[in-house]
Amino acid sequence: MSTTSYVFAKPHLLGIAGLNFPEAVSLLDRAEGYVEQSRQTDKTSNKLHGLTQINLFFEPSTRTQSSFEIAGKRLGMDVVNMAVQSSSVSKGETLIDTAMTLNAMRPDLLVVRHGASGAAELLSQKVDCAVINAGDGQHEHPTQALLDALSIRRALGSLAGLRIAICGDIAHSRVARSNVILLNLLGAEVRLCGPPTLLPSDADRWGAEVFHNMDDALNACDVVMMLRLQTERMNSAFIPSSREYFRFYGLDRTRLGKAAKGALVMHPGPMNRGVEIDSDIADDPKISLITAQVEMGVAVRMAVLDMLAEAKNKDTHE
């Protein structure tokens, strides 16, 4: 049974907002075990055998979708990927219609990514199964924040008291939103850095200090989290050019020197090398946590799937 004493009782994982400290910690603790399982030759268990997981991705995704797929399969579930772009949505079916159709197939876990903020929450109101938000618009991406926290915790021992800078396109980033909430919850000091056009005007009220100068932001930071700059933002009026962006907000070895000695670098991927991050850093295993993040992704998603299935099972048996 559970390795933690705290019983996770949420029906869905729609965001980090709404999780409390013991819930977040119990998810990370559970994930630790799955890191070990995933390093064995026989990686698959029968823990959730017989359950059905549907991955419903309305936005193209390679890493998150395969990470959820592998996580579900390692727990022994039947995993189905819905290729939404090519299906009924293009025929005018609404999100709710799709959800009702899938719901009738009686899945146990529904993993959703959608381009609209609040889409996962809307779905959760219409279906009977547990819904996991795999990214909704510019709102939240909770499993990304959990895997980031797990990567940092395994590398540095604890998050409490760490100074962590999140840099780049904060305004359009669901990763940044989830991370600010979770890192604060776990006791880290969070800094946000980016050009004013890519920072929400009220970001200073999120519980993070806001910087527009990268060197100042990185001062004495233990972890630097770089965000992806979407190509479409480069061409609109948010920044003048990718070359100017890299000059002022890109991360290279010189700039990383402003951070604390031994500072670690993270990126949720996929990276724009030479736009927000220099390859020299991204590929240096001594400072880059980027591949660890991907590995932790599977473990964290296994933990989330497991916890939600357990909570649901407990719910139906009571």
Added chain:
Amino acid sequence: MSDMRPICIQNAQMVDPASARDEICDVWLKDGLIAAIGNDLEPCSDTLCVDAGNLVLAPGLIDLKVKTGEPGSEHREDLKSASMAAAAGGVTTMVIAPDTDPVIDDAALVEFIARSSRTKSIVNVLPAGALTKELLGEQIAEIGLMAEAGAVLFSNGDQAIASAAVMRKALAYSGAFNALVSCRPEDPTLAANGVMHAGELSSRMGLGGIPIAAETIHIARDIALAELTGGRLLIEQISSAAGVDMVREAKAKGLDVSASVSVHHLCLNELDVGGYRTFARLSPPLRSEKDRLGLIAGVLDGSIDVIVSGHDPRPAEEKRLPFAESSAGACGLETLLSGALSLVHNANGDLITALRPLTSAPAELLGINAGNIAIGAPADLILIDLDKPWICDADKLLSKSKNTPFDGQRMQSRAVATLVRGRIVYDANSLFA
């Protein structure tokens, strides 16, 4: 009309903002008009006498901003269903917005609305004409011809006029006909991609925000143009406290500038979209509590002249969507009165203050003889049960579409009877049976 029995409403608390009267008295209605007001009326023998003790008798509401789907989108609302909702909400006159398909931008279409409403609507309908052709904001529509055909004001619907030059021409040209120009202040470039008030909440929710500057930039522009041209400007559905301050200043300068606010913006704020409630997606967006209080202050001191419902019915298929993909708008005809009277229940102001922006003030703006209780005025009247508690249930709305942000909310005050031109069009308690 001659087959209509005269009616005498007795013992009601008559509240008439136009004359500032608030007293218990009887009102006698004959041939669709108010025939007598007083305490010891002796109506003729065939009069139907109704005891309206404990009820408030007020002029029927005049709603300057009602959208229906007729013509073009009758599945949302048609003139008949809108008029049923209006009657139940105590609205006796609706000004129908020109954003239909086709757009009401020529005299024939103005006549079409007037003609269809004669057979379909149980309340008075006054058409608004489009300010620019097809609401594109490029070319002034035929304001003179439409005014002749019965258009009472000229509005660009929910479309802002992006070009200051076009707005200047519209305000100047309309001066020749003394026409009222109504515009929605919103800079379309700043509002693009916005679905709610820009602020801490929108950035937390990951939703695009519409900053207050999108509104104030256009208010400042249009006030300056009204001053330049001498045109009559109605700033529609103001949503911010800063906007109210600008209107207050313009009025102090003596400009012919007026403003309206939707009842939703007086009663709700941005927090009502929490949980991505698409029923609370409105245009302009619900703003902060500070703005809501600023709007109430504006109504109380007269900076805001008119309260409207902003009735904008949207069927389920436009609302059962992720927030940013849903359409903006809310039904308002049936909640206008209760919402506005929350000003009285919350002790912000008295009945006359709360009812003036719904009755005599819009009538004065339109220059029509309505919205008042006076001998010879049309018998457009409502009886209000001031204390009646009720729960707003969207499914029970008479509108074809059921979208109201008040859904599930506890309300107080309700119209119990509505008379249009002396005819009973709504009688919830069978007072006139």
